[in-house]
Amino acid sequence: MSAPPPAMSDTVLIVDDDPFIRRLIATTLEDVARFELQEAGDGIEAIERAAEAPPAIVFLDIDMPRLDGIEACRRLREDPRTAGATIVMLTAASGDEMERAAEEAGADLFLTKPFSPLELLRLVDSTGGDGARP
Amino acid sequence: MTEGLARQGVDDELTRLREQLAERERLVAEKERQLEAYARDLNDTFKKERARTQELRESYVHTVRALTNAVEARDPYTGKHAERVAAYGLELARAIDVRLADDPQSEMGFLLHDIGKIAIPDGILYKKDALTPEERALMRTHPVVGWEILAGIPFLEEARKVVRHHHERWDGSGYPDRLKGEDIPLSARVFAVADALDAITTDRPYRAARSFAAARAAIARGSGTQFDPRVVEALESITDARLEQLRREIG
Numbered sequence: 001m002s003a004p005p006p007a008m009s010d011t012v013l014i015v016d017d018d019p020f021i022r023r024l025i026a027t028t029l030e031d032v033a034r035f036e037l038q039e040a041g042d043g044i045e046a047i048e049r050a051a052e053a054p055p056a057i058v059f060l061d062i063d064m065p066r067l068d069g070i071e072a073c074r075r076l077r078e079d080p081r082t083a084g085a086t087i088v089m090l091t092a093a094s095g096d097e098m099e100r101a102a103e104e105a106g107a108d109l110f111l112t113k114p115f116s117p118l119e120l121l122r123l124v125d126s127t128g129g130d131g132a133r134p
Numbered sequence: 135m136t137e138g139l140a141r142q143g144v145d146d147e148l149t150r151l152r153e154q155l156a157e158r159e160r161l162v163a164e165k166e167r168q169l170e171a172y173a174r175d176l177n178d179t180f181k182k183e184r185a186r187t188q189e190l191r192e193s194y195v196h197t198v199r200a201l202t203n204a205v206e207a208r209d210p211y212t213g214k215h216a217e218r219v220a221a222y223g224l225e226l227a228r229a230i231d232v233r234l235a236d237d238p239q240s241e242m243g244f245l246l247h248d249i250g251k252i253a254i255p256d257g258i259l260y261k262k263d264a265l266t267p268e269e270r271a272l273m274r275t276h277p278v279v280g281w282e283i284l285a286g287i288p289f290l291e292e293a294r295k296v297v298r299h300h301h302e303r304w305d306g307s308g309y310p311d312r313l314k315g316e317d318i319p320l321s322a323r324v325f326a327v328a329d330a331l332d333a334i335t336t337d338r339p340y341r342a343a344r345s346f347a348a349a350r351a352a353i354a355r356g357s358g359t360q361f362d363p364r365v366v367e368a369l370e371s372i373t374d375a376r377l378e379q380l381r382r383e384i385g
């Protein structure tokens with residue numbers, strides 16, 4: 001990667017078209033790590049939020065209106081401001097074609113729905129808030 | 135023809151609604167599964183938390199017991215006095231108020247009651263003859279010394295009260311504060327009976343151990359003067375067999 005990683009981001013971006021899932025992830029992560037929590041309801045909004053405040057971690061749903069998670073992931077990787085983020089895809093089932101496509105688009109990790117909140121917490125904890133990839 | 139079109143329109147609408155309903159049901163089922171995942175983790179976390187609390191509580195008691203053993207190592211006559219007193223005390227506490235028995239600080243206070251004796255010189259602690267008034271005065275500082283040793287430890291705040299007041303008497307003639315009746319913390323009043331019970335039923339250099347029956351009679355005579363009548367009553371509700379069992383378990 002030629003682009004320099006963003007300096008010490010402390011933002012977690014939660015992207016899902018289901019407000020219930022966004023709320024659930026945000027509530028789970030609240031006050032756990034020293035992260036600022038941001039939300040977006042689709043891929044377009046995700047790109048906009050990420051450009052404003054480059055995130056350390058992005059939780060990215062795949063199936064969303066306007067712009068899906070795979071394409072959003074590709075664009076986040078292309079933008080030097082957001083290329084260094086840890087991208088966690090939220091998938092409905094593991095090991096399918098969708099995951100391969102997401103990996104090709106630059107996803108780092110997968111969290112299968114329904115996800116375990118402890119796994120979610122451990123994942124964020126392991127990134128420690130310094131934006132380093134786990 | 136128009137009727138056919140209208141019919142077609144209704145069918146399409148129905149199909150659309152059915153699909154919408156199916157999609158909603160799928161989303162609801164997804165949310166339910168997600169909530170179940172949270173419930174499982176919560177259950178798991180709760181169980182771990184409970185086990186850790188238990189572990190932590192046990193390590194506190196073990197630490198306190200080690201401290202108690204250090205005090206008793208100096209005094210060969212009392213042996214496992216503190217552990218027996220703690221066992222009797224907890225049994226009495228259970229008969230009076232289960233909450234008192236369940237509070238880990240009760241046991242800790244019973245175990246630590248004589249911690250202040252580490253500041254008493256061997257010459258006085260082991261003296262076979264009667265103590266001089268000065269020596270007696272020094273000996274009687276041990277509850278306050280113990281109380282000071284345990285200062286600033288939040289998890290021993292309640293236990294500390296037993297340490298300070300374990301020589302108070304129901305009629306107000308005890309020390310160090312000459313507290314009277316219910317001004318004496320309940321745990322210290324319970325301790326006084328447990329302590330007398332063990333003292334009477336254990337061999338001492340100046341006399342042999344006596345029976346539980348003899349101890350009961352002696353304690354009953356002190357009801358309302360040295361001891362809280364309520365605690366003496368609680369002792370009556372515990373059988374000799376139970377007391378014997380507690381003593382045997384400690385060995």
